[in-house]
Amino acid sequence: MKYVLIIGARSDLGREIARLFAGNGFGVYLAARQSAGLAAECEHLKIRYGVQAKTVECDLRDFSSHAPLYGSLHPKPEGAVCVVGYLGSEDKAKTDFTEARQIMETNFVGCVSILNAVAEDFEKRGEGFIIGVSSVAGDRGRRKTCIYGSAKAGFTAYLSGLRNRLHRHGVRVLTVKPGWMDTKMTEGMNLPPLFTAQPEDAARDVFRAWQKGKDVVYTKWMWRYIMWVIVHIPERIFKKMDL
Amino acid sequence: MNAAAVKKRIANWGNYPVVEAEVARLETEERLAGLLSRPMIARGMGRCYGDASLGERVLSTLPHDRFLSFDEGTGDLECQAGTVLGTIVETFVPRGWFLPVTPGTRFVTVGGAISADVHGKNHHIDGSFCRHVRSLRVMTADGGIVNCSQNENAELFDTVCGGMGLAGIILSAVIRLKKVETPYVRQETVKAKDLGEVMDLFERSADWPYSVAWIDCLSGSGRALMIRGAHATREEALGLPVSGAKTPSLNVPFFLPSFALNGVSVKLFNALYYAKARRGVTTAITGYESFFYPLDGVQNWNRIYGRRGFVQYQLVLPKEQSRAGIAAVLKRVADAGQGSFLAVLKLLGKGEHLLSFPMEGYTLALDFPITKNLFGLLDELDAIVLRHGGRLYLAKDARMNAGTFNKGYANADAFRARKAKFDPRGVFQSLQSKRLHI
Numbered sequence: 001m002k003y004v005l006i007i008g009a010r011s012d013l014g015r016e017i018a019r020l021f022a023g024n025g026f027g028v029y030l031a032a033r034q035s036a037g038l039a040a041e042c043e044h045l046k047i048r049y050g051v052q053a054k055t056v057e058c059d060l061r062d063f064s065s066h067a068p069l070y071g072s073l074h075p076k077p078e079g080a081v082c083v084v085g086y087l088g089s090e091d092k093a094k095t096d097f098t099e100a101r102q103i104m105e106t107n108f109v110g111c112v113s114i115l116n117a118v119a120e121d122f123e124k125r126g127e128g129f130i131i132g133v134s135s136v137a138g139d140r141g142r143r144k145t146c147i148y149g150s151a152k153a154g155f156t157a158y159l160s161g162l163r164n165r166l167h168r169h170g171v172r173v174l175t176v177k178p179g180w181m182d183t184k185m186t187e188g189m190n191l192p193p194l195f196t197a198q199p200e201d202a203a204r205d206v207f208r209a210w211q212k213g214k215d216v217v218y219t220k221w222m223w224r225y226i227m228w229v230i231v232h233i234p235e236r237i238f239k240k241m242d243l
Numbered sequence: 244m245n246a247a248a249v250k251k252r253i254a255n256w257g258n259y260p261v262v263e264a265e266v267a268r269l270e271t272e273e274r275l276a277g278l279l280s281r282p283m284i285a286r287g288m289g290r291c292y293g294d295a296s297l298g299e300r301v302l303s304t305l306p307h308d309r310f311l312s313f314d315e316g317t318g319d320l321e322c323q324a325g326t327v328l329g330t331i332v333e334t335f336v337p338r339g340w341f342l343p344v345t346p347g348t349r350f351v352t353v354g355g356a357i358s359a360d361v362h363g364k365n366h367h368i369d370g371s372f373c374r375h376v377r378s379l380r381v382m383t384a385d386g387g388i389v390n391c392s393q394n395e396n397a398e399l400f401d402t403v404c405g406g407m408g409l410a411g412i413i414l415s416a417v418i419r420l421k422k423v424e425t426p427y428v429r430q431e432t433v434k435a436k437d438l439g440e441v442m443d444l445f446e447r448s449a450d451w452p453y454s455v456a457w458i459d460c461l462s463g464s465g466r467a468l469m470i471r472g473a474h475a476t477r478e479e480a481l482g483l484p485v486s487g488a489k490t491p492s493l494n495v496p497f498f499l500p501s502f503a504l505n506g507v508s509v510k511l512f513n514a515l516y517y518a519k520a521r522r523g524v525t526t527a528i529t530g531y532e533s534f535f536y537p538l539d540g541v542q543n544w545n546r547i548y549g550r551r552g553f554v555q556y557q558l559v560l561p562k563e564q565s566r567a568g569i570a571a572v573l574k575r576v577a578d579a580g581q582g583s584f585l586a587v588l589k590l591l592g593k594g595e596h597l598l599s600f601p602m603e604g605y606t607l608a609l610d611f612p613i614t615k616n617l618f619g620l621l622d623e624l625d626a627i628v629l630r631h632g633g634r635l636y637l638a639k640d641a642r643m644n645a646g647t648f649n650k651g652y653a654n655a656d657a658f659r660a661r662k663a664k665f666d667p668r669g670v671f672q673s674l675q676s677k678r679l680h681i
């Protein structure tokens with residue numbers, strides 16, 4: 001059985017992606033903090049899809065644990081999906097560096113740390129795929145998501161670099177850029193339904209993009225065009241705007 | 244949910260009423276206990292038609308949707324309450340199991356099926372959904388978690404089953420699936436020239452596991468088509484794909500009362516009716532989906548009624564009163580020229596819990612788009628139903644008054660007493676429960 005490693009498996013998007021892979025015959029490693037809480041999800045995957053499923057304890061900010069964590073996986077996964085994210089509070093992050101740091105470490109540094117371990121193995125094996133969930137917020141820095149957006153921009157650039165590095169070794173890298181999603185992260189926010197993806201729909205977009213071998217996917221699809229416009233606004237105008 | 248939670252506009256299947264509600268999600272049981280300080284109502288797929296799962300504060304059970312265990316020997320499936328019946332069917336039909344009871348759509352949750360004690364086309368034989376529930380885990384109003392079944396905490400079990408979400412939040416349930424040999428159904432379609440004939444047909448079809456009939460409301464006589472079925476055996480399904488997937492549609496794609504309004508379904512009905520052999524019986528082997536869930540193929544068909552929405556009016560009358568009562572209802576509807584052209588008729592067995600809808604007799608369901616004159620007409624129908632000793636289905640209701648409820652449900656006060664016992668602070672409240680003073 002082929003396995004996929006889902007990093008951030010408790011997230012709403014992560015759990016839907018895990019189910020899609022399980023539904024397509026993949027065994028699943030569910031990696032998260034307090035992973036014991038995912039035991040029921042494991043049982044579900046086994047009964048529902050008849051695949052193997054295991055929990056893996058993983059704190060993305062505990063950098064030194066990542067290489068041993070990956071080393072402990074047997075069999076080695078065929079693919080890895082990194083869905084971890086932390087929106088945090090931009091306001092707080094302005095004055096409280098611990099908050100800013102948590103945002104950067106969760107959305108960027110930690111992702112690099114764990115995916116480096118994965119990439120090393122896939123490169124050697126000459127096979128595998130990596131799916132990284134970044135964000136449209138990384139396409140252009142904005143006042144309201146200055147720290148989060150810059151961390152995601154870093155992650156987007158990392159994924160693009162990784163794709164460039166691994167392509168020649170037969171390893172595929174998919175960058176996912178969600179716009180808004182109706183998940184725990186955005187609970188309590190008033191998001192316009194038309195532009196907001198349900199996690200199961202976003203997961204389907206991701207899965208389809210993976211099947212088609214795409215490099216970058218936006219979800220919902222219209223965010224590709226929204227971001228095209230936003231990215232092309234001249235900086236001298238953009239700096240005065242309040243998006 | 245944070246203090247300044249956002250409100251969402253939500254409505255159930257009839258798109259009436261539409262409410263602004265705070266929506267919390269059932270993520271973990273620990274978190275749920277912390278949400279019980281203010282009134283709320285559980286909501287699954289929102290497939291009840293009216294306001295039974297609407298309120299100012301709604302708890303979506305959909306994230307709580309996992310299978311927890313399955314016993315291959317007995318067919319006992321333990322799953323969380325937000326599990327959708329369609330997921331159960333998709334998983335277990337290929338392994339030779341089927342739901343013991345299923346409503347006419349697979350897009351309902353286990354919690355919703357238990358709370359409305361839903362019935363299927365096999366009610367006359369297998370009873371309703373809750374008969375097949377082995378045990379439940381329920382969070383009561385005080386935040387405690389109680390295991391209950393017919394033997395353990397039986398009073399709570401009896402109150403939660405068919406309790407419309409008013410006695411506690413169902414967290415998980417053990418239901419017993421039944422074995423089937425194939426994913427197919429052997430189906431017979433039989434025509435009947437009037438109400439009397441179709442009722443005789445129901446009596447004579449009592450041995451068929453599944454039966455239901457469609458009545459042509461425009462015909463005056465109540466002419467009808469009955470569809471009866473049984474799970475196909477291996478021999479009967481010989482040569483068909485074992486998986487059941489990609490079943491060629493062997494039967495006529497069916498219509499619902501709801502499609503009736505655009506007239507197309509009536510033409511279909513007529514075509515079907517006249518196409519029958521003189522003996523009036525046609526047989527087919529059909530996939531389980533088209534037999535049990537003919538409408539699920541048409542997503543969001545409820546929208547054909549437009550923004551104002553519609554109500555489904557489902558009544559049941561005691562057997563002795565059924566013929567006269569149903570004829571009176573159909574006549575009043577035809578005179579008013581308002582209802583659907585087609586209606587669904589079914590023979591039910593006894594109800595088993597305090598607020599269970601079924602009683603021994605016939606149930607009839609009709610759709611009505613919301614119009615200015617509708618509510619007056621429905622009040623008149625209520626009077627006919629009560630006069631014949633019947634009642635209305637809470638899962639379909641959006642408008643009956645407390646008087647109609649009290650007269651129709653003999654156990655209304657007994658239920659109120661139980662509710663007071665298990666939920667003294669009135670934590671579980673829906674728009675419907677407030678309207679009906681439950």
Ligand SMILES: Cc1cc2nc3c(=O)[nH]c(=O)nc-3n(C[C@H](O)[C@H](O)[C@H](O)COP(=O)(O)OP(=O)(O)OC[C@H]3O[C@@H](n4cnc5c(N)ncnc54)[C@H](O)[C@@H]3O)c2cc1C
Nearest residue numbers: 287288289290291346347352354355358361362407408413
């Ligand atoms: C096309 C169609 C066909 C139908 N056919 C039939 C049929 O043949 N027979 C039949 O009986 N019904 C039928 N129904 C009605 C439907 O089966 C019921 O209304 C069912 O209760 C809907 O389940 P739900 O998950 O959508 O729950 P909702 O509609 O969201 O809620 C229904 C009730 O269940 C309660 N509830 C939901 N989850 C929980 C929980 N976890 N704990 C406590 N309470 C809970 C709610 O508070 C509410 O009172 C049909 C509906 C449609 C749309």
Ligand SMILES: NC(=O)c1ccc[n+]([C@@H]2O[C@H](COP(=O)([O-])OP(=O)(O)OC[C@H]3O[C@@H](n4cnc5c(N)ncnc54)[C@H](OP(=O)(O)O)[C@@H]3O)[C@@H](O)[C@H]2O)c1
Nearest residue numbers: 010011012013059060061083084085135178180181183185
């Ligand atoms: N929701 C949106 O509108 C939106 C928009 C654009 C991009 N995204 C991105 O989409 C991805 C999925 O997010 P989501 O919307 O599904 O939100 P979510 O449910 O809040 O998921 C975020 C997950 O990250 C995990 N996490 C945070 N810090 C961690 C750490 N130090 N170690 C391990 N795990 C950690 C959380 O774990 P716990 O469960 O343990 O807290 C949580 O499961 C994220 O990368 C997010 O940035 C979301």
